[in-house]
Amino acid sequence: MLSALWHKARDIRIERRARPALGPGEVRLRVTRCGICGSDMHEYLNGPHAIPVEVPHGASGVAAPLVIGHEFSGVVIETGSGSDLALGQRVAVEPEYRCGVCAACRRGDYNLCESMGFAGLMGHGGMAEEAVLPRYMLHPLPDKVSDRQAAVLEPAAVALHALRRSGLAAGQSVAVVGAGPIGLLLIQLAAVAGARRIVASDISDARLEKARSLGATELVNSSARSLPAVAAGVDVAFEAVGMQATLDDAIGSVRKGGKVVLVGLFGTTARFDAFDLVNREVEIIPSCGYRHVYPDLIGMIAAGVVDPSLIVTREIRLEDAVAEGFEKLAQPNEDVKVLVAP
Structure with missing residues (x-):
């Protein structure tokens, strides 16, 4: 074969x-x-x-x-x-x-x-x-889920597991750092979950426009503007790139008592200001793969929700x-x- x-x-x-x-x-x-x-x-x-x-x-x-x-x-x-x-x-x-x-x-x-x-x-x-x-x-798979949709279930599962790890509640605000496949799916799922404000950050204007079409309410091209300056005080930030600069942006964008979910895979050691995290009670939540999400995702797709x-x-x-x-x-x-x- x-x-x-x-x-x-x-x-x-x-x-x-x-x-x-x-x-x-x-x-x-x-x-x-x-x-x-x-x-x-x-x-x-x-x-x-x-x-x-x-x-x-x-x-x-x-x-x-x-x-x-x-x-x-x-x-x-x-x-x-x-x-x-x-x-x-x-x-x-x-x-x-x-x-x-x-x-x-x-x-x-x-x-x-x-x-x-x-x-x-x-x-x-x-x-x-x-x-x-x-x-x-x-x-x-039910008939209402296409082969094309089913092939993208795996990255969607990564996004849904990360969303569940965050404990995001309806009405909260979100920053998504990185509008690649996982970031875009996080934006779509956060919108479905009822996030009132979704700030998307990337260096590609084309990907940011895709983020807007999936539910982002604000766009930040991080090569021109500072995400923490625009999104300061969000409840949850998702780091979906795996770089030091994007981790810094994610941590800098959340409010006191906020949460930063690590979804991107870092190739090297990442650094953070431990005093800042303690002083602001910012939670760092790693998210690895997924568990127990496929049946729910399949149902959501079949129902036309995502x-x-x-x-x-x-x-x-x-x-x-x-x-x-x-x-x-x-x-x-x-x-x-x-x-x-x-």
């Missing part, structure tokens, strides 16, 4: 690999859509970061080269023993591995599993014609994933979310 295999940085190859055997409790999908994530781009540009190279990942048993892509949807074409899914069932993939027996899994916090990882980063993923996955990763596919800017063929996907996204561009359609 045709697959996008990560071998090393700047070396993703579109090549054929043998169809993997189906084990107990596993399901084979025909992949319908697979998104290119910022994490995928980091692996492509200067990885490995999360991808196991020398030692296989404990949950997947896989090391590079591996099929990249963890934001995907598909159709069931074969089931192993113990699966209750019917052939032809459309599904969304929640790609987090979980062991089910560690302390975090027993608490229900499976996103903090001791064997935590993601299909498409620590095991074979969805940028291929087919994928084999454990049944627990799959969520049946549409995560509004962030999709292009769809491309699997054969073109490197040239039209990874390479173009590595250059300055106005893309937000690119989907690969095997």
